Amino acid sequence: MSKRNVSRRQFLNYTLTGVGGFMAAGILMPMVRFAIDPVLKASASGGFIATSQKVSELTAEPIRVDYTFDQIDGWYESQVTNTAWVYKADDGNIVALSPVCKHLGCTVAWNTDKEHPEQFFCPCHMGRYEKSGVNVPGTPPSKPLDVYETQVKDGILYLGLLKPHKGA
Amino acid sequence: MFNKIYDWVDERLDIAPIWRDIADHEVPEHVNPAHHFSAFVYCFGGLTFFITVIQILSGMFLTMYYVPDIVNAWESVYYLQNEVAFGQIVRGMHHWGASLVIVMMFLHTLRVFFQGAYKKPRELNWVVGVLIFFIMLALGLTGYLLPWDMKAVFATKVTLTIADSVPLIGPAIKTLIAGDPTIVGAQTLTRFFAIHVFFLPAALLGLIAAHFIMIRKQGISGPL
Numbered sequence: 001m002s003k004r005n006v007s008r009r010q011f012l013n014y015t016l017t018g019v020g021g022f023m024a025a026g027i028l029m030p031m032v033r034f035a036i037d038p039v040l041k042a043s044a045s046g047g048f049i050a051t052s053q054k055v056s057e058l059t060a061e062p063i064r065v066d067y068t069f070d071q072i073d074g075w076y077e078s079q080v081t082n083t084a085w086v087y088k089a090d091d092g093n094i095v096a097l098s099p100v101c102k103h104l105g106c107t108v109a110w111n112t113d114k115e116h117p118e119q120f121f122c123p124c125h126m127g128r129y130e131k132s133g134v135n136v137p138g139t140p141p142s143k144p145l146d147v148y149e150t151q152v153k154d155g156i157l158y159l160g161l162l163k164p165h166k167g168a
Numbered sequence: 169m170f171n172k173i174y175d176w177v178d179e180r181l182d183i184a185p186i187w188r189d190i191a192d193h194e195v196p197e198h199v200n201p202a203h204h205f206s207a208f209v210y211c212f213g214g215l216t217f218f219i220t221v222i223q224i225l226s227g228m229f230l231t232m233y234y235v236p237d238i239v240n241a242w243e244s245v246y247y248l249q250n251e252v253a254f255g256q257i258v259r260g261m262h263h264w265g266a267s268l269v270i271v272m273m274f275l276h277t278l279r280v281f282f283q284g285a286y287k288k289p290r291e292l293n294w295v296v297g298v299l300i301f302f303i304m305l306a307l308g309l310t311g312y313l314l315p316w317d318m319k320a321v322f323a324t325k326v327t328l329t330i331a332d333s334v335p336l337i338g339p340a341i342k343t344l345i346a347g348d349p350t351i352v353g354a355q356t357l358t359r360f361f362a363i364h365v366f367f368l369p370a371a372l373l374g375l376i377a378a379h380f381i382m383i384r385k386q387g388i389s390g391p392l
Binding site: 040076 | 240
């Protein structure tokens with residue numbers, strides 16, 4: 001036993017702070033955990049989604065492929081339609097590009113800028129990408145368009161998760 | 169560490185008198201349960217405030233998930249209670265606290281009444297206290313509708329029928345509360361939500377401030 005004296009005042013301070021802290025933590029802990037739940041919840045995404053695009057109809061020209069899937073957003077379930085730009089590359093592989101501009105998230109489209117044909121173009125800040133998805137230097141985007149994982153089943157195109165572009 | 173920060177701020181703003189004025193004052197012997205155990209009756213006002221703080225906190229957190237919309241309200245309550253971590257606890261705190269705050273407030277009122285503590289010079293504080301009582305009841309009433317289940321809707325229909333029965337101005341009051349002369353629906357729910365989370369808490373905080381300033385000014389009533 002140490003001989004250090006704890007005064008009555010100190011003892012009360014410690015016990016009251018301890019008990020008060022315990023009560024405050026008991027109240028706040030569930031609320032904070034409740035609030036940060038979206039960060040800690042494991043995302044259940046993954047898996048390939050079927051499009052209505054027949055692979056045999058794909059050419060070297062990028063086309064817009066819309067695909068619809070069921071999205072569960074908390075208490076709200078709905079059908080969401082997303083878009084991919086799909087074409088057959090020279091080596092025969094299917095390339096499916098995200099339409100979301102890497103500058104500030106606007107939507108890009110193929111071949112819509114008359115001055116720069118055969119490119120993906122974002123109308124918000126004149127961002128441009130090559131057909132491969134690689135951003136044109138000197139335009140706002142700093143990264144290439146994201147790429148979908150693709151799968152072919154029964155001649156139909158399936159799209160998976162978005163991955164960063166491998167080129168550049 | 170903490171002392172250094174405190175000293176730094178205190179040197180510039182002289183905050184010691186501020187917190188001393190709020191916290192550093194003696195509890196009279198007749199109010200201290202350590203001296204007379206029966207003095208626990210003086211705790212009910214503080215407990216009411218304590219639960220009110222919990223209600224405000226848990227309510228703030230609940231609105232992170234709740235939507236005041238007839239399509240989504242029930243679904244969002246179901247989601248926050250059953251899918252979000254500690255949802256049952258946080259909603260439970262708000263649900264049970266709502267009842268408990270009325271109980272504590274009622275016990276506090278009984279103490280003040282039977283001790284005659286409302287008499288001169290404390291009449292004004294009694295009046296403010298009664299106003300707080302009404303605000304609390306209104307908070308309970310408006311909050312009851314928000315989960316938008318059958319119990320909530322029919323309880324609100326009963327409330328609106330009572331309001332409707334007021335002579336002359338009854339129908340106008342009913343329409344004002346419900347947002348529509350006949351429907352209990354979308355407009356009723358958003359109205360009750362706005363009243364529950366903005367208007368009534370604002371009034372409550374103002375009245376509580378007045379209640380506390382008066383008790384500090386006049387001091388607690390003397391021993392019986």
